[in-house]
Amino acid sequence: MVIFTRTERERRIPLPNHGLPVRDPPAAETRFEELKRYVAFAAEDAALLRSFRDVAAPHFARIAQEFYDRIRQHDEAHAVFTGEAQIARLQRSLVLWMERLFGGRYDEAYFEDTAQIGRVHVKVGLPQRYMFTAMALIRSSLLRIAEAAGPSGLAVMDAISRLLDLELAIMLESYRDNFVARIQQVERLERQALGASLARTEHRYVNAVELAHVIIVGLDAQGSILLFNQEAERTTGFARDEVIGRSLLDCLAIDEIGEGAALRQILRGFASAQGAASEREVVSRAIETAVSTRAGQRRSVLWQLTHAPSSGDDVCVFAIGRDTTDEKALLARTKQQEKLAAIGTLAAGLAHEIRNPLNGAQLHVTYLDRSLKKSGAHPELIETVGVVADEIKRLGSLVTEFLAFARPKPLLVKRVSVQTLLDRVAQMVAAQAHPHGVEVALDVPPQPIEIEADGAKLEQVLLNLTQNAIEAVAGEAGAGRVVLRARRQPQTVSFEIEDNGPGIPADAPIFDAFFSTKPQGTGLGLSISYRIVTDHGGTLDVDSKRGCTIFRIVLPLDGPPDSANRSRVEAT
Template sequence: MAETLFEELKRYVGFGAEDEQSLRSLHEVAREEFPAIAEVFYDRILEHEGARSALAGESQVGHLKVTLRAWMEQLLRGPWDEDYYLLRCRIGRMHVRIALPQHYMFGAMNVLRQEFNRLIDERYNCQMEQLRAARVALGKILDLELAIMLHTYREDLLAQQARNERLATFGQLVGSIGHELRNPLGVIETSLFILKGRPMASDERATKHLGRIGEQVALANRIVTDLLDMIRDRPLKHEPLRLDEVWKDALTSVHTPAGVSIRAEGLEALPTLQGDPGQMRQVFVNLLENAVQAVGETGTVMLTASTGPDAVELVLEDSGPGVSDTIRRRIFEPLMTTKARGIGLGLPLVKRILERHGGSISYAPREGRGARFVLRLPSHPSSR
């Protein structure tokens, strides 16, 4: 069997059974210090404006400290297998998603290296052989951590650059085709209006087909509008934004089968934000239409809202089949769809609108069946 990348990296740095044993022994004396190390780690980050901004400020630090303690637990206890490698790869990819510069990653790892070496010096003060072995093992595992993160960082960054290039080409094509389609669609609409006023419109069969033509023209116009919205920067309106009112307005535009229940909790308690009500309405409409189509004729769609120190969080869940692993990583890419009649613009447009408001959206699988989308919007006005 071919050697995996992780096995190659371990062989390259000479990480073996003795190092594993040294790290497990270090874990026994260091685990009580994990909370204190996490405090030092994030205090250092919060002192640096650039790093603080990349990690979303102080509001996320409480959660991140818990995550760091779990990271240190696995760092020293293992097992250092392929599952360990895959978990560390996800961390590298997260750094790409939040646009964390690589030099912050090196600086952060140096903070941990200093704290662990200080702890090794204190606990193995009179045990020079164990001290040396612990320092060597620690150096190897932290070097492996950096190698894994840099490898996945590079892979994802290159993939992201390729996507951006495709989007730029896509934008140029859409802009040209979209504007060209407006003219024939306008002519069809005008002709349809004239035909509806003629005597033939009294024929039931003709009226039915004229109605179908009108529906399809409206659908084509909406597709063109969505395509153009993906490539142009419509100025954001900075108005008082009540998400409960926007949600209620969006519900009126979504056809819901009798067997589908749509509920919302916590929206009325949200503070008044600043943003563009029209574009936020489009966010809700797109997400609701996807959720309703996913659950079919019977099911539930649930929106839960909560408020944090500097942001509000909306969680939209449905009881549909969810999103497969193969689709999940590309779910917000334009033209990516699993629908028979969709063209894959709804979620990319949602992501674009939220990011222009200074917010974000992510997909978080539910236990069992269903999809879960997590939306975050800043409580303070966005300048974008």
């Protein structure tokens, strides 16, 4: 075989580097030209091949015959073909191909024809090893013909070798092109699959995090917020762009109160373990802390912290939280109601035992009082009996109020006009306010506000708070002023009873039962009011300083949250 040996002509060309001919490649050289330059296929080769055509042509049919006979003897190579009909057709094609070899024109059209043959080989799945061996077989047959031509045949042999190298190189390019195309296709499919997989993963996890009804906050090793889900936004009122990059503890004002200290300690522990620890998850116990919302309200959140560091993500701590504020309030309310129900049962029994003897006492005292007055008794005696009468009356009121507090009538919820309610209260207190020079002013919006509530009980609360306010300012020097205010919020209505009195001492347990600063007070007025408001699902609180005390009631617009309050009936 002479295919890869340097010919005499090649040897005349010096090869200083890497065995490549030193000829600068033309600027716009085609692939075929480049290959021809590499194998040193020149015009003289073309001429030699053309001139040898007539010598070689009579052998073409025989060579093709021998070629396919060899294939028939080789099972694997034969298996490439579909049958004898195809082999007969290809045998004819092989003859034509050999005629083409000696055609003398080796231009771009020639290159394209050869490339096309290569592509057919790829298409039919002809293994490269068979193409190589087949080419060697043909090469050998053709070289033998040239060899037989004597000394002049040597140059032809070189030319044949070069041309067949070109043929092989071009056909191999088809395999390469196909291989590259397949690789690209595989890569494209893999990219598509990866993209789809990423999109799917992102869709699932983003939605899981965003739609979850739990607070999910991702923190870096320093405790700065990097992830803040929708529930976190909803609970805290902070938008994520306001908190990203800020410290969780600072942002939500998680102080040392309650389990805040424990939470801080756990975060510090995670931070110190950050460098040393492997990527192993560490889950904290449940910790309940207070957090501040954007509006400054304090809410209670039950946290669980997970240390899950990853080399590919700065988020290494996941704080999963549940807002337990309403739950705790409900629990407290339920407990309180259970307690009150128990007290109520006791109170109902006691009321009977107290009211009956009181009734006898009161009627007798009334009789005594009248008799003394008619008999012209000493005023001191009459006054003494009056004191007893008053005390009996007070005891009766106490029983009544205590029952109202401990065992209230079920709420009778109806649509109530806020303006009408406050107008009535203002009218009812006018007689009390006027003698003390106290001004009672209404501050309500002109648009009607309506609320689902027990109008009579709500009126009782507003009356109680307003009367308290009037009493607070009545004893003061200067102009006393009480303002009854109402405002509508999206889901709630707030009522405010503001006075410019002396204020309430900070430590006065005003909402506690039996706490009173009034000589004749039962100390149950505010407790009853508080209960009525909480039974409505509302809140009652107070801001007080000297010169400005505001009692604030906030009630849900659409009534008590559970219908149980509406249907609660006093048991006998």
